[in-house]
Amino acid sequence: xxxxxxxxxxxxxxxxxxxxxxxxxxxxxxxxxxxxxxxxxxxxxxxxxxxxxxxxxxxxxxxxxxxxxxxxxxxxxxxxxxxxxxxxxxxxxxxxxxxxxxxxxxxxxxxxxxxxxxxxxxxxxxxxxxxxxxxxxxxxxxxxxxxxxxxxxxxxxxxxxxxxxxxxxxxxxxxxxxxxxxxxxxxxxxxxxxxxxxxxxxxxxxxxxxxxxxxxxxxxxxxxxxxxxxxxxxxxxxxxxxxxxxxxxxxxxxxxxxxxxxxxxxxxxxxxxxxxxxxxxxxxxxxxxxxxxxxxxxxxxxxxxxxxxxxxxxxxxxxxxxxxxxxxxxxxxxxxxxxxxxxxxxxxxx
Numbered sequence: 001x002x003x004x005x006x007x008x009x010x011x012x013x014x015x016x017x018x019x020x021x022x023x024x025x026x027x028x029x030x031x032x033x034x035x036x037x038x039x040x041x042x043x044x045x046x047x048x049x050x051x052x053x054x055x056x057x058x059x060x061x062x063x064x065x066x067x068x069x070x071x072x073x074x075x076x077x078x079x080x081x082x083x084x085x086x087x088x089x090x091x092x093x094x095x096x097x098x099x100x101x102x103x104x105x106x107x108x109x110x111x112x113x114x115x116x117x118x119x120x121x122x123x124x125x126x127x128x129x130x131x132x133x134x135x136x137x138x139x140x141x142x143x144x145x146x147x148x149x150x151x152x153x154x155x156x157x158x159x160x161x162x163x164x165x166x167x168x169x170x171x172x173x174x175x176x177x178x179x180x181x182x183x184x185x186x187x188x189x190x191x192x193x194x195x196x197x198x199x200x201x202x203x204x205x206x207x208x209x210x211x212x213x214x215x216x217x218x219x220x221x222x223x224x225x226x227x228x229x230x231x232x233x234x235x236x237x238x239x240x241x242x243x244x245x246x247x248x249x250x251x252x253x254x255x256x257x258x259x260x261x262x263x264x265x266x267x268x269x270x271x272x273x274x275x276x277x278x279x280x281x282x283x284x285x286x287x288x289x290x291x292x293x294x295x296x297x298x299x300x301x302x303x304x305x306x307x308x309x310x311x312x313x314x315x316x317x318x319x320x321x322x323x324x325x326x327x328x329x330x331x332x333x334x335x336x337x338x339x340x341x342x343x344x345x346x347x348x349x350x
Contacts, residue, residue, distance in 0.1 A: 014093025018208030073114030195231030220282030
């Protein structure tokens with residue numbers, strides 16, 4: 001089966017993450033040989049078991065095509081060995097915190113160094129195809145709160161407003177990639193820029209940063225919802241778009257937004273209450289005034305990251321992916337409901 005694939009051997013960085021595990025799962029289902037990178041090798045057996053469940057009867061064959069490789073985004077060690085003999089790379093790994101980091105460099109350095117080390121290793125090993133997971137945050141910030149509509153031609157203005165360490169990390173990392181790509185020969189580079197990624201959780205021990213927001217809502221950790229909304233998308237649709245771009249020879253030099261529309265938190269909370277009248281009883285669905293969120297953030301650090309963005313609900317169009325590939329993502333509400341259903345199924349909600 002793998003002999004018919006355009007890129008039989010794939011490197012998937014950050015295989016332990018929410019998106020990375022889904023990316024590896026789809027690659028294995030398609031018949032690829034997958035080299036997954038992780039920071040600590042002791043996580044390998046756990047991730048193997050996480051992937052085994054959804055693979056079902058196909059697990060023995062699929063997992064025989066999976067290997068794990070320890071690597072650190074901050075270090076150049078091991079990356080060249082990992083890339084040697086690979087046909088393509090899906091660079092997914094990048095830090096995504098739930099709250100505000102103590103130091104900006106804790107996010108910016110691994111994001112930028114990771115891109116540099118992965119790209120240089122690809123060049124050294126002769127890898128011809130690289131697709132990087134960027135983000136809509138590299139598109140839609142720093143242009144004032146009055147502007148709400150964006151597409152792939154737009155770039156975040158890091159000298160503008162609402163620039164957090166995470167936004168800076170994703171923007172600079174993608175800019176670094178395009179600068180390196182312009183100076184290199186023999187490698188085809190593309191990016192996919194997802195919004196707020198929700199959808200089914202695979203790992204019962206690590207639900208991921210995005211889905212942890214859903215979990216906290218279900219547990220009643222938040223008294224209500226902020227006046228805020230993000231471009232949102234289901235993880236399965238993000239994965240699908242990555243593979244469409246990966247297999248497109250004419251996608252070199254292109255970036256594709258992966259969004260299914262902006263989902264205000266009030267609508268997210270309402271969707272959970274409708275879908276799960278029992279399990280979502282504790283969801284605070286009332287939209288909270290901005291002043292309350294500012295006060296509440298001092299007691300709940302995970303909410304501090306959203307305070308500067310209160311009232312901002314930008315849209316990032318996905319017309320480019322739809323026009324080129326017929327990409328049709330699930331509605332954003334369905335992605336949120338899928339997250340909650342998986343959290344319930346995994347026993348996180350009684």
